[in-house]
Amino acid sequence: xxxxxxxxxxxxxxxxxxxxxxxxxxxxxxxxxxxxxxxxxxxxxxxxxxxxxxxxxxxxxxxxxxxxxxxxxxxxxxxxxxxxxxxxxxxxxxxxxxxxxxxxxxxxxxxxxxxxxxxxxxxxxxxxxxxxxxxxxxxxxxxxxxxxxxxxxxxxxxxxxxxxxxxxxxxxxxxxxxxxxxxxxxxxxxxxxxxxxxxxxxxxxxxxxxxxxxxxxxxxxxxxxxxxxxxxxxxxxxxxxxxxxxxxxxxxxxxxxxxxxxxxxxxxxxxxxxxxxxxxxxxxxxxxxxxxxxxxxxxxxxxxxxxxxxxxxxxxxxxxxxxxxxxxxxxxxxxxxxxxxxxxxxxxxxxxxxxxxxxxxxxxxxxxxxxxxxxxxxxxxxxxxxxxxxxxxxxxxxxxxxxxxxxxxxxxxxxxxxxxxxxxxxxxxxxxxxxxxxxxxxxxxxxxxxxxxxxxxxxxxxxxxxxxxxxxxxxxxxxxxxxxxxxxxxxxxxxxxxxxxxxxxxxx
Numbered sequence: 025x026x027x028x029x030x031x032x033x034x035x036x037x038x039x040x041x042x043x044x045x046x047x048x049x050x051x052x053x054x055x056x057x058x059x060x061x062x063x064x065x066x067x068x069x070x071x072x073x074x075x076x077x078x079x080x081x082x083x084x085x086x087x088x089x090x091x092x093x094x095x096x097x098x099x100x101x102x103x104x105x106x107x108x109x110x111x112x113x114x115x116x117x118x119x120x121x122x123x124x125x126x127x128x129x130x131x132x133x134x135x136x137x138x139x140x141x142x143x144x145x146x147x148x149x150x151x152x153x154x155x156x157x158x159x160x161x162x163x164x165x166x167x168x169x170x171x172x173x174x175x176x177x178x179x180x181x182x183x184x185x186x187x188x189x190x191x192x193x194x195x196x197x198x199x200x201x202x203x204x205x206x207x208x209x210x211x212x213x214x215x216x217x218x219x220x221x222x223x224x225x226x227x228x229x230x231x232x233x234x235x236x237x238x239x240x241x242x243x244x245x246x247x248x249x250x251x252x253x254x255x256x257x258x259x260x261x262x263x264x265x266x267x268x269x270x271x272x273x274x275x276x277x278x279x280x281x282x283x284x285x286x287x288x289x290x291x292x293x294x295x296x297x298x299x300x301x302x303x304x305x306x307x308x309x310x311x312x313x314x315x316x317x318x319x320x321x322x323x324x325x326x327x328x329x330x331x332x333x334x335x336x337x338x339x340x341x342x343x344x345x346x347x348x349x350x351x352x353x354x355x356x357x358x359x360x361x362x363x364x365x366x367x368x369x370x371x372x373x374x375x376x377x378x379x380x381x382x383x384x385x386x387x388x389x390x391x392x393x394x395x396x397x398x399x400x401x402x403x404x405x406x407x408x409x410x411x412x413x414x415x416x417x418x419x420x421x422x423x424x425x426x427x428x429x430x431x432x433x434x435x436x437x438x439x440x441x442x443x444x445x446x447x448x449x450x451x452x453x454x455x456x457x458x459x460x461x462x463x464x465x466x467x468x469x470x471x472x473x474x475x476x477x478x479x480x481x482x483x484x485x486x487x488x489x490x491x492x493x494x495x496x497x498x499x500x501x502x503x504x505x506x507x508x509x510x511x512x513x514x515x516x517x518x519x520x521x522x523x524x525x526x527x528x529x530x531x532x
Contacts, residue, residue: 026266026287027316029278029305031298031521034270034291038095046099046289047265049106050256050277052248053092056085056114082117090122092270097126099268103166105133105260108159109248115157127161133169134160137228138252158256171225173258194219229255242304243495244274253280261286275301279308287314295320295521296475296495303478303491303515320521323444329372329412337370340410343441344368356387362408366399367391371411378417381433384409385425388433405434412438448474448516450526457502460532466499468516468524474499475517483513483527491515507532 030037096106106127110118124132136158189196196219231251234241240250253276261267263285269277272290278301281288292298302318328336338348341360346368348360360368369384388407389396399406414422414435425431438444448470455463468474479493479501493501499514513527 026289027282027314028289028319029272029298029301029316030289030291030319031293031295031321032291032319033293035092035095037291038092038099038270041095041099043098044101044104045266046096046268047101047104048257048261049096049100049104049268049270050109050253051096051106051269051271052109052246052273053089053271055111056082082114085114086117086121089118090126093122093126096268096270097163100163102163103168104163105167105169106159106161106163107136107256107260108161109138109156110159111156112153115159119159123159123161127163131162131164131167132159133162133167134158134227136160139228139230140233141230160260169259171259174225174255176225177230225259242274242300244300247274248276250276250280253277254284257281257284257286272297272301275304279304282313282316283308288316295517295519299475299517299521299523300494303489303494306488307490309488321443322520322522323442324522325444325446328438328444329374331372333372336372340370340438340441341368344408344410344436346408356391357383358387358391362405364399364404365392365395366405367407369407369409371409374412375415376409376411376413376418377415378421380409380411381418381421381425384433385431400431403430403432405432408434408436410436410438410441445472445520445522447522448518448524450514450516450524452512452514452526452528454512454528454530460506461502461504464501464503464512464514464528466496466514466516466526468499468518468526470516470518470522470524472518472520472522475519475521478515478517480513480515481510483511489513489515489525505532 093106093108100106106123108118108123119132137155138158139155141154229252231249234247234249241247257267257277257280265286267277267281267286267288268291269288270291272278272292274297275290278288278290282305290298290301292301298318298320305316331339337359338350341348344362346360346362349358357369358367359370362368367384367388369380369387371380384407396406414437419435422433422435425433448468450466450468453465453467455465457463464479466477466479468477477496477499478489478491479496480489481492481503483489499516509529509531511527511529513525515523515525517523
């Protein structure tokens, strides 16, 4: 599975990725503003990252970013490209000291200006700053851009200059403009001229910020419009390509990549960023959506324990460093092999009993008698059993085999391989404030502490949790309801990224 949403330091994650495997990288790293508003989510991972990059001024910031872009250059395919989003605070240093040095001046393709026309404060020191910059660099000359896949609205200048000559369909005849004009405007037909309704791909993109009532908004202050990422992803990738966003933030890149049938990898050091992105993906997923893997520092016990058995077997064998068995038939109940070839059996269960040891012992000898004898003689494990826990009888029998017969069957608990925990316990109460208007309050218990709550006001268990309110720090909502039956669900996310859900049914 390529689609992955990963909680972690992007530098360390990218170091584990294979070279030349990614088609497109978009990154919107924290700007060099030295302001507390950069800390958006406020959780430990984000605060730590903020302090790291601000330890020593602009030189330290550039060094912090450069070592990450070095990894991005390595993992890009020869046909790949990078779109680095920044603003005026450090754009010159980023271009000269990072991108030119790593990608080469000759691989610079564009400086895209995203003009968002915000309401600006008047200043006597500088003009209004209402744009960001996106530097575009190719890995090498094999990169090909196809901007024609996007719809580009006509510029105001085009409308003003040529609109008066346009017919009812937007076409302007050749007789109204000099030949040189056709080189800068979309020419539809040499006999008819050009269509002012079809803008040309330019490097100035006028796309508004997300207004307060925009349905895209999820409560992330620097959230980027989906239109911006749609243009980038369409023009620089194809369906099935792999898109990487190493600073996932509010999740716009992976949400758009998912909709456009690209494969994707999103990384962030913030628990809140990763979980909000997870909720956003779940909200837009349907039966045609591709599955994705959510990788937290700690896994949810209930999710692992109730996962599809074959998926769990494959996953935990890989986490152990082994090779999963994909046959599922005539395999003697063995689910994979360790790096040295020793068989592995997985039991997605607690308190595994002695009879599992007996059957595994027989299967190991039948599967490869020569390897069994070799490992026995060398005092190495003849095989491994992975389970959530082992009963007293299983532990005793494994000890007897080792002590009396010199046969080592290594019993591995899942939490010896991956760290897991239990998500918060959640409950909801409701209080009628007036006719049809209710106060809903959620409470949750977690040793790690609660990061935020999310609400699904029309919960359908068969569709999963679909957040109407993504981020609620207090766990309180006032909601007006129509008469009828209602099913409310709330999800609490703790500071380790684990989640718990509570629900409430009532009738008005």
